[in-house]
Amino acid sequence: MKKYITKRLLLLIPIMLGASVLSFSILYIAPGDPAELMLERQLQGAPTKEQIDAFKEEHGLNDPIPIQFARWLYKILRGDLGTSLRTEEPVLKEYLNRFPASLVLFLLSQIISITIAIPLGIISAVKHNSKVDHFSRFMAMFGASMPNFWLGLLLILFFAVYLDWLPAFGYGGITHIILPAIALGVSGCASIMRLMRASLLEVLHLDYIRTARAKGLCEKLIIVKHALKNALIPVVTVIGLHISHLISSMVIVEAIFAWPGVGRFLIESIHARDFPVIQGFVLIIAMFFVFANLIVDISYTYLDPRIRYEMERIK
């Protein structure tokens, strides 16, 4: 197990290096001269030739690109992601300021997806082909096809404008987080529910469940104690796979609800062409995602002893 984790951690190094090359090169795919673009923003007008040259000299933009990259990497390793052109604060600080708000939203929407999807999936599988099953499958299809930005707008329209129960946007008490969390949670809900149903249906046909039934155990006990344990394993993977989708959706949902999180700041920075923030945020989000995946993979091996043995055998 330790060997597996070490191996996975070592594999992260080339991935991270690649991710930093990619984030670094974002600056160079921009049409036009990055120095000119950045200066234009700083000076609120067209810079002169001398200003551009001075800026390039100051920031080392005249050096060969590999050297610029090496310098950038060296700074990153020391935790320096540069300074935002817009707020003139360090990028890392901007990120950390906004991370808690995003994390809360992320966790709450994940909780909403799971608490709705898993029971519904179980009921659907147990009452296979019943009305409840058809209904929840239909709802899942609906949820998967619903654009989350539209759902967000509809939620605002209904709960904030018509009913006036909840605030439409902003950040503050518990009431502010309910709508964005629902808007985010619904799409995840659909895929988790469908997989829970499929996976439980598959497990319920296995021999050991028949044995449990033959033993005379009550159906409830069979499902909760025997079937669920195995059926949940693929569901965990899907929850893990869903993190990528969720992080991406958060950008949109945060923008709609004016949620002061990482995603909204990223979008604002993109519109403002604030390159250091875009580069830094993309890199940190990628790192977060890679680590989240690693945690899911490791917990997966804990959940399923078969995988654990398999791995010990392969070594």
Place this chain on the structure above:
Amino acid sequence: MRLKIVQQLKKDKMAVIGVIIILILAFLAIFAPYLSLYDPMEVNMENRLLTPSEKHPLGTDQLGRDLLSRIVYGTRVSIAAATMATLMIMIFGVTIGAIAGYFGGVVDQAIMRVVDVLLAFPSLILTIAIAGILGPSLMNLIIAMTATGWVGYSRIIRGSVLSVKEKEFIEAARAMGCGNLYIIARHIIPNVISPVIVIATIDMGHTILSITGLSFLGLGAQPPTPEWGAMLNDGKSFMTTAPHLMIFPGLMIMVVVLAFNFLGDGLRDALDPRLRQVMMK
């Protein structure tokens, strides 16, 4: 094999409904100029923010443009953009994957490391960043989606190519003196393309969601283009006075995505064993 899929699909009620909806939308997209009552770009400030009426069945927007006409034209924009993005992703993904699988060795290693890195990013975040930096436009959005989307296809194609390239008929082609490019284009790709087409169809709903979502954020189609996501973005400011502006474009997005998801699900069920086999590699 193809006939079998069609037969399977015909039995699947949902898939049939999906296909019918897609055909209707394709019809709307092709004949948009004949079906819409007004010019979707025509500004008429006297008629701004009208609620649905006989003259304007879905009402008008903040510049007095007829919403129904804009939605009909929007079908064109959204479906064309999604098809274009899917095609470009497929072309790049298949070519790169085929090269990696066919040549193997260093080329394969290099390509696969790039794939690993791209898979380490939440893809939409990277798409958003690239689209934003290239400058907001529908074409740049499609380029950004291609730049991040090809990886999945490459992986699948690479796996299939690895298994096909050892077959005798490839050996025979080589013995006959065919060049590498000719063998890839003429013998390898036709043999491995069907799962890719299926996956592209399944992904279509997702692609449309991405395009409309990013246009909603202002990173795709720019006003006055009648694109559903951009229309929603325009309409959201008038939520209290003219809710129809944000209800109808959103409804269209959902219907299209639902239709493609119905079809995609049907396809998945029809070919599950083969698809699973391919995905596992």
